[in-house]
Amino acid sequence: MDSLHLVHVKLLAADLLSLASRHTSPPSFARCGRTVTRAEIVGVVVSRDRREKFLRFLVDDGTGCVPCVLWLNHHYLNATSSSSRAPDSDPTAEMALRMSEVVSLGTLLRVRGRIVLYRGAIQIAVRDVLLEKDPNVEDQAELGEEKIWATALSASKVLCNASAAASRSINAYVQK
């Protein structure tokens, strides 16, 4: 399994929205030849649509608007799966509700979650939401993301070169 499989990879919206989808079940996505299934983005909430079972919102980081969905249907799931626990005492449901209150127009958020496809478009199924109070966080995050991916790109080039050199050596050995 790819080492990035379980990691929330820091991405810019433009990068996230242009990930190449792999036809696996569940769908996975590729970035610089690495499998990415979870993402972390930092941006401003520019749209919010609260429904009974979910909250949909858009996070704008200046490079794109990422659709995010925060599920609030834990009560329904618990009602069918477990009758012993009162819905109000479900910590997951409480946490989701608390997170939904943080999501308001104009706030700067750090959002982490699984990358999913909905009607052919990429969105984040939210795991957690963090309200960022430091206005410099977004700039620092962007600098970090760019540095990380510049490193990843050069690392993937090194790996590609190493792999090409290895296959050349193997071919030479086999031909002997």
Added chain:
Amino acid sequence: MASSVLQPGVPVTLQELEPSSESFRQGASLRVTGVLQSYDLNSAIAVIQDGGASLKVDTQNLREISFRTNSTYQFIGELLIKPDNDAVLQARVGRNVDGIDLNLYQQSLLIRRQYEAQLRSRRA
């Protein structure tokens, strides 16, 4: 939610918003940051300033935001250019960003643009 319609607010500095600039076009979705110089309660027009340049921001769609002069604000919205090249940003969202390091912000803008250019050239 009109996710397919909403364009990202591309960050620009106020100095870049001049008629010859690429960002200076009708309906452009932009993100601007500046210090509040004045706010007109009747028209809901705020004037922000940064590095000698200023911009009018129409804040009539914004609620739950209180305006204080000399505080720093960031707005995302669409640019409305009048026939005399007078520009007003019609803000969709806004927030107080007191404490923002404008040098870091501009540095991050430059690096981000270089990175985006790299991405575009790699995809092309």
